[in-house]
Amino acid sequence: TLLGLVATDAPIAPAALQKCLEEAVRVSFNCISVDGDMSTNDTILALANGQAPTVQGSADKLPHGAEISESSHPALLAKFSEQLTSLCLEMAHLVVRDGEGAEKFVQVRVRGAGSYEDAHAIASSISTSSLVKCAMHGADANWGRILCAAGYATLTGKSGWTIDPHKVNVTFVAPEGVQGIAPLPALVNGTPLVVDEAHAAELLRHEDICVDVDMQGGSWSAKEADAEAVFWTCDFSKEYVAINGDYRT
């Protein structure tokens, strides 16, 4: 189960707080998976009590007792929303890093889709695949499992956008902070390349693994379909089975 609590002393009106939380969760907690199971209890609450102290000398004064809302202070609310989203992202990543038995932290970025929802669905499908997660555990640049999981993703179907198998690129890239390792394209325009195992091993030996899946617009042109979504998951290890074979209801 995912539980979370955010407590701030920022003066945010309830409706604005709700909106900011929804947006923050949409791109953070709703983009993680450890084992593909949704709990009966997942909850994130946010509290804002407005008790933040005033700093003397600041030009931009908030009246005493005023609450920030979309209509009253849109720029300040945007700044708050940015901070909340950034914090939620960090907290969501910690959950993935502490996933039961997890040894790897995997980022799956899907680009060139018809909508955020479709990109999210594809990224979610890849991130939930047991076979992809096992491959990540074994440091295996297994583009085939990634492609397979992308192919059965449940798309929204609203816009008519679909994946074009002849346009998909799969690339393994170095995680942030790791220098000097070139990206490793494994599939280009739906065609597999010969994977340099040494290069793959160099990328995948790291705890953090980044997979980039570019749909290149799919059934539309790349200009028409440029939506992207990022999902975070972990590998699937023997330890996960040990923990959950032991846990009792």
Added chain:
Amino acid sequence: RAQSTLSKAERFVVPIDAKSLPRGYLVASTYAGVKNAISPSPAAALSGVPKPDLALVVSSTPAAIAGVFTTNKFQAAPVVHATNALQAAQPNGPRAIAVLANSGCANAVTGKEGLEDTEELVELVRNELNPASKPSQPGPSDVLMLSTGVIGVRLPVGTIRRALYHLVHGQVLQSNPEAWLDVARAYMTTDTFPKLRTRQFMLGDRQCSMLAIDKGAGMIHPHMTTPGGLHA
């Protein structure tokens, strides 16, 4: 970034500066014995210092509150309670004075009795924090609850009630990094480390602080939304 020999706790628990804590919150946690009441384990009893499993976060003034909840059809009692509380909010929006959390028992799939258990406990918190308030005042609840742990078992209300009295009246409500870290520990189930982060930023002339706690290690694939009618 290479595989580390350090434990996750050693790598991901970061020191918290007291100055970065949000103002106007007091917190406390304790070992209430929820886990032992649900699933007595001789091994756990022999494992040394018991882990906290009950935590209370109190705002000294009614705080704006927002929430997102699981879309699982079998929503646990605290989810149903919180959803109702937020939906029944006054015109100026939902406000809360406290959030009670327990680990060890999810209070899920416990039916009407499970919801009554949640209601009893949040009412107890509300009355203990504010003895002047009339019991069972009509209106939306301004105390919410979070539960996590085993599904299908009722909360040990009596056990929690005794611990709650200690949390509220035992001079243990405080605001410092250690107290917040213990609250994060009380949220843990199969987590290997407590998850707590803070940050500071300016909003106009206000020096704001924000703190977050979360937990989760398994049964993790959230899709949380606001219930109907709750959207901003």
